[in-house]
Amino acid sequence: xxxxxxxxxPPARLTALDGLRFAAAAAVVLYHLTARTSSAWGPGQAAELxxxxxxxxxxxxxxxxxxxxxxxxxxxSVWGRPTAHVVASRVARLYPAYWVAVLMTGxxxxxxxxxxxxxxxxxxxxxxxxxxxxxxxEHVDGVYWTLxxxxxxxxxxxxxxxxxxxxRRVLAVVVAWPLAGLVAERAGWDGLATVLVSDYxxxxxxxxxxxxxxxxxxxxxxxxxxxxxxxxxxxxxxIWRVVPSRSEVLARTTGYQPSVVLLGVGVxxxxxxxxxxxxxxxxxxxxxxxxxxxxxxxPLYLVHEYWGLYVVxxxxxxVPAALSVAAALVVVLGLAWVVHRGVxxxxxxxxxxxxxAALVRARAVVLEPVTRGPRLLGxxx
Numbered sequence: 001x002x003x004x005x006x007x008x009x010p011p012a013r014l015t016a017l018d019g020l021r022f023a024a025a026a027a028v029v030l031y032h033l034t035a036r037t038s039s040a041w042g043p044g045q046a047a048e049l050x051x052x053x054x055x056x057x058x059x060x061x062x063x064x065x066x067x068x069x070x071x072x073x074x075x076x077s078v079w080g081r082p083t084a085h086v087v088a089s090r091v092a093r094l095y096p097a098y099w100v101a102v103l104m105t106g107x108x109x110x111x112x113x114x115x116x117x118x119x120x121x122x123x124x125x126x127x128x129x130x131x132x133x134x135x136x137x138e139h140v141d142g143v144y145w146t147l148x149x150x151x152x153x154x155x156x157x158x159x160x161x162x163x164x165x166x167x168r169r170v171l172a173v174v175v176a177w178p179l180a181g182l183v184a185e186r187a188g189w190d191g192l193a194t195v196l197v198s199d200y201x202x203x204x205x206x207x208x209x210x211x212x213x214x215x216x217x218x219x220x221x222x223x224x225x226x227x228x229x230x231x232x233x234x235x236x237x238x239i240w241r242v243v244p245s246r247s248e249v250l251a252r253t254t255g256y257q258p259s260v261v262l263l264g265v266g267v268x269x270x271x272x273x274x275x276x277x278x279x280x281x282x283x284x285x286x287x288x289x290x291x292x293x294x295x296x297x298x299p300l301y302l303v304h305e306y307w308g309l310y311v312v313x314x315x316x317x318x319v320p321a322a323l324s325v326a327a328a329l330v331v332v333l334g335l336a337w338v339v340h341r342g343v344x345x346x347x348x349x350x351x352x353x354x355x356x357a358a359l360v361r362a363r364a365v366v367l368e369p370v371t372r373g374p375r376l377l378g379x380x381x
Contacts, residue, residue: 013291014277015286015290015291016277016285016290017069017294018290019277019287019293019294020065020274020277021066021294022290022294022296023065024063024065024066024069024297025062025296025297027062028059028143028301028304029059029304029308029329030059030325031057031059032305032308033325033328034325035052035056035057035059035060035250035256036053036253036254037254037255039115039116039313040309040313040316041316042317046255048316049321050321053254053255053256054254054256057250057254057258058266060249060250061242061263061266061267063146064200064238064242064270065270066146066150067150067153067204068204068206068207068271069274070204070207071203071208071210071211072207072210072211072274073207074154075207075211076215078160078165081161083162083359084363086157086161087154087158087356088352088353088359089352090158092349092352093348094151094154095130096343096344096347096351097298097299097339097340097343097344098130098302099128100339101299101303102124102127102128102141102144103124103128104303104307104335104339105140105303105307106121106123106140108306108307108310109306112310113306113310113313116306116310116313117306122137124140127139127140127144130147131148131151132144134148141302141306143302143304143305146301149200152195152197156195156196156197167212167223170208170212171230173205173208174205174208174209174212175205175230177201178201178202178205178237181193181196181198182198182237184198185198199245200241202237202238202241203234203238203267203270203271206235206238206274207274209228210271210275210278210279211278213228213279214279214283231275234271235267235268235271239264239267243264244260247260295340296336298340299336299337299343299344300332302339303332307328307331307335308328308329311327311332312325312328
């Protein structure tokens with residue numbers, strides 16, 4: 001079993017991070033409902049919304065905040081735990097709500113609101129794998145792109161877990177990994193760049209570096225300086241990577257030309273916000289409301305776009321825009337609560353236990369020939 005270095009004992013849960021996750025999801029919801037051009041609003045969207053989309057478009061940086069939080073939280077969840085537990089917990093976290101959300105949104109677009117987006121039953125079924133983009137099939141809902149990004153990050157962390165998680169290894173990873181991804185991308189090694197999540201590696205790495213600071217706060221200034229350098233370096237690299245592409249996407253999908261300065265500040269704020277809620281007294285905040293909000297974050301992210309826009313489509317011709325958006329928010333929050341209570345809570349623990357048991361059995365089968373040989377030779381007492 002890989003050795004694990006001495007560490008300070010972290011709190012069981014950082015509830016302030018739940019608040020950040022919910023804030024990121026809320027920003028994405030407002031961006032999709034009010035900034036992205038959609039037929040749900042009809043031809044007068046910008047005028048009807050009073051130009052609010054110029055500002056809510058910056059909510060498109062919500063996934064960047066998710067990635068920094070994931071870097072921190074996923075490293076917390078794997079440190080000192082068996083790899084089988086790590087893999088099982090990630091599978092149970094991602095898939096139950098996702099499967100239901102794909103079927104919900106697919107059903108909406110196939111049978112209720114076909115004008116919302118052209119999808120097929122085959123497309124819906126392939127989307128259940130979460131790797132549809134690698135199979136040449138479009139996402140049923142565009143927000144699923146972040147899940148493929150997260151899934152690749154989980155796989156990389158799983159490899160790190162197999163090797164053994166120590167602060168020196170993690171620090172080496174957060175320095176070398178984003179640079180390796182950049183080199184692979186520039187060299188045209190597309191497959192390797194995809195595996196290394198080259199476009200968003202700096203954000204995950206910044207979150208991981210913040211977790212090193214969180215766990216090893218009393219381990220001396222030299223470690224702190226090196227780790228802060230990794231945080232700052234990855235933040236700068238993330239700004240350089242994200243801002244140009246996001247500026248182009250927003251100009252194309254919203255009709256507004258965003259400020260590259262504000263986008264850059266926004267990416268920096270994503271990292272700074274995680275630092276503030278984990279490395280200051282805010283880390284000791286204990287709030288049931290934040291925990292509840294955090295629990296709704298993932299299902300809200302999965303179901304909000306087309307269900308919210310469908311409510312806008314039904315209500316916008318009849319009520320003021322603000323009421324239409326409010327109605328959409330109520331509906332998608334309600335759906336998120338149903339998915340959390342009806343799917344995640346009962347099925348997540350069962351899937352985690354079943355997956356972990358299957359992985360443990362598979363490991364035993366693989367290792368049995370290795371251990372049987374020495375026993376047969378009488379090398380074990």
